[in-house]
Amino acid sequence: MRTSFDCAAEFYDRTRGPPSDAMRQLVTSLVNELKGYARVLDVGVGTGRFAQHFQNAGLETVGIDIAGKMLEKAVGKRVKNLLKSDACFLPFRDNAFEASVCIHLLHLITDWQEALREICRVTRDVMLSMIYTSENPVRQTYNRLLAEYGYKTQRLGKGEWELKDVVKPWKSVFACAFDNSADQLIAHLSRRAYSSQWHIPEEVNAKGICELKQQFSGKMFPAEVRVLVWRIDDLDCCNAYT
Numbered sequence: 346m347r348t349s350f351d352c353a354a355e356f357y358d359r360t361r362g363p364p365s366d367a368m369r370q371l372v373t374s375l376v377n378e379l380k381g382y383a384r385v386l387d388v389g390v391g392t393g394r395f396a397q398h399f400q401n402a403g404l405e406t407v408g409i410d411i412a413g414k415m416l417e418k419a420v421g422k423r424v425k426n427l428l429k430s431d432a433c434f435l436p437f438r439d440n441a442f443e444a445s446v447c448i449h450l451l452h453l454i455t456d457w458q459e460a461l462r463e464i465c466r467v468t469r470d471v472m473l474s475m476i477y478t479s480e481n482p483v484r485q486t487y488n489r490l491l492a493e494y495g496y497k498t499q500r501l502g503k504g505e506w507e508l509k510d511v512v513k514p515w516k517s518v519f520a521c522a523f524d525n526s527a528d529q530l531i532a533h534l535s536r537r538a539y540s541s542q543w544h545i546p547e548e549v550n551a552k553g554i555c556e557l558k559q560q561f562s563g564k565m566f567p568a569e570v571r572v573l574v575w576r577i578d579d580l581d582c583c584n585a586y587t
Contacts, residue, residue, distance in 0.1 A: 346433065347411055348453040348501060348540045350391060355416035357485035358392055360538040363523050363570060371475060372398040374572045375446070377517065378473055379404055382444035388432050388464055389450035393419030399446075400425060407442070409435065432460040440469040447474050447505060453540065457502030465581040472575045474505040475520060477568045483530045483561055490553040491545065498541035509573055516574035525568040527561035 362368050387396045390408025391413050408418050409430040416427050430436055445468040451457040454458040488498055535554045
């Protein structure tokens with residue numbers, strides 16, 4: 346099973362990522378880590394929110410995604426070299442790329458190990474990702490409330506933030522820090538913007554949102570983002586993630 350974001354294409358960019366200033370810092374960190382690698386694969390390119398900047402920086406970047414409507418958004422941003430393809434069946438020869446980027450993807454795929462093997466197969470040197478390293482009290486409380494109501498948020502695979510505890514990254518680079526708005530996050534949760542919510546009944550979600558507003562309205566909480574870099578040899582040779 347894979348999660349397609351076709352149904353989220355219209356609002357995806359508005360509900361993802363840090364504020365604009367922090368996003369620029371994150372993009373700069375990613376681009377800096379990709380310098381020196383001639384060919385880059387963005388696996389799960391989505392709306393092209395990162396690939397657009399990679400290409401503008403002169404990086405030869407190819408993007409793949411299973412969601413056609415998300416790719417249409419990327420085309421609208423003039424992102425080039427896009428393919429509709431499954432991360433578990435990458436249509437490229439071995440070592441076709443020197444670096445790959447895999448951001449918020451693996452948790453959307455049941456057989457995430459196969460996707461990771463495919464990334465390793467087509468990538469020669471490194472795989473990059475980004476993770477939030479600070480706690481998110483709004484999301485934590487939301488998940489706890491759902492469990493109390495008899496529901497759980499769904500994740501099909503293992504996230505990149507969990508992979509770092511299985512295979513130690515070669516690098517962990519600070520990218521940006523910012524103050525996160527609880528009100529903004531609650532608004533995104535209210536509209537069920539995240540795939541982990543899509544199975545939650547509307548009335549159950551509304552009940553949780555009501556409690557979140559009572560606890561967190563008007564509050565801010567700190568957030569930190571880091572760029573992780575794995576050597577492909579470390580990922581490819583480690584069997585712990587199987």
